[in-house]
Amino acid sequence: MKVLVLGPGGREHAIVKALLRDPAVSEVHCAPGNAGIAQEVPVHAINANDPVAAVALAQELGADLVVVGPEAPLAAGVADALVAAKIPVFGPAKAAAQLEASKAFAKQIMAQAEVPTAMARVAETESEAAEALDVFGAPYVVKDDGLAAGKGVVVTEDREAALEHAKACFAAGGTVVIEEYLDGPEVSLFVFSDGHHVVPLEPAQDFKRIFDGDEGANTGGMGAYTPLPWLPHGFVDEVINRVAMPVIRTMAERGTPFVGVLYCGLAVTKRGIRVIEFNARFGDPETQAVLARLETPLGGLLLAAARGELDQAETLRWNANPAVGVVLSSPGYPETPTTGGTLGGLEAAEDNGASVLHAGTALADNGDVVSAGGRVLSVVALGESLEAARDAAYEGISKITLDGGHYRTDIALKAINGEISVAGGTR
Secondary structure: OEEEEEEOOHHHHHHHHHHHOOOOOOEEEEEEOOOOHHHOOOEOOOOOOOHHHHHHHHHHHOOOEEEEOOHHHHHOOHHHHHHHOOOOEEOOOOOOOHHHHOHHHHHHHHHHHOOOEOOEEEEOOHHHHHHHHHHHOOOEEEEEOOOOOOOOEEEEOOHHHHHHHHHHHHHOOOOEEEEOOOOOOEEEEEEEEEOOOEEEOOOEEEOOEEEHHHEEEEOOOOEEEEOOOOOOOOHHHHHHHHHHHHHHHHHHHOOOOOEEEEEEEEEEEOOEEEEEEEEOOOOOOHHHHHHHHEOOOHHHHHHHHHOOOHHHOOOOOEOOOOEEEEEEEOOOOOOOOOOOOEOEOOOHHHOOOOEEEEOOEEEOOOOOEEEOOOEEEEEEEEOOOHHHHHHHHHHHHOOOEOOOOEOOOOOOHHHHOOOOEEOOEEO
């Protein structure tokens, strides 16, 4: 099987690595890829958001499967174009990708499917935003309605800051969704879907804030770990029964079946599970940690989903060892990242068995690997315990040099120290 992966980032590097472990996959290509991906598979310099270019490349390569990594190509209709060209694709059509592309649309679907989520209001004007903020109170949660690469959410005790974020969105021609604040720890769960059947992966936890202790601005994610030892028994089954399957059924009933991976961003609150958001693709950086533990061949799973045959796929097998991933970001991220810095120590970072997964990297004319995005790379490690995996990941990332680069030092620490509380107490 020949597979083409579309996307430039860390999730795509993790997908490529997992596909290369699949004995049924004979060839992997990536477009446009990055400096790390280019060291492992052929890369192609196309605009992955262009449906015509994506179809042309898939046809030229004779791809048996195309995997769409980021959200932008999905919102641009790349999956639709591939389906029209009769090329199997893992990734939802544009209409189904609205689950991520529009927070308001996602709320409508959740209401129709009776999925538990935060109470919310859509605001199109300053007065509507102000009223919604007063209804829900602090902490204030304001989300850009459209795609914002994981950074379009403001959670703050400062009402004026919340209102300013809404006004900035209005000024750009957008709308916002204002929600009640959800207490409790957050969980990320990826669910494969073929439009009618679902297969869950292992839960993970992401770290959105830029600084230790969940301080500072929201980012696309600064690290992740899996599994989650503190989750209540039966958590995944409950998410499938109350969230994933109702949404998949509702989308199918609307004539827009969801084929791909549904990312369920969840809060475990005192009132039970609540959906924070959906993504229509693999979340980053959770993907890096989760796929590091997956032992079932990935290519066969993704092709089964693309063909509507997920109910016939083999039961997932997992490495029992925990995985921890830590993200290195460029100076100034997430507000105004400075790129172009030279990266050192990349090979040394893998000496202890960790993996370096490139995200925003490029190859300079002199052969150096340089930063080319806000989040530069992640270091992922497995260990016999969560603490061992964490130690290995941090040992690896400590060997990488980037002037002004930044990474959090507390990924998975609360879980190791037993400091995460869920309904019913600390687990």
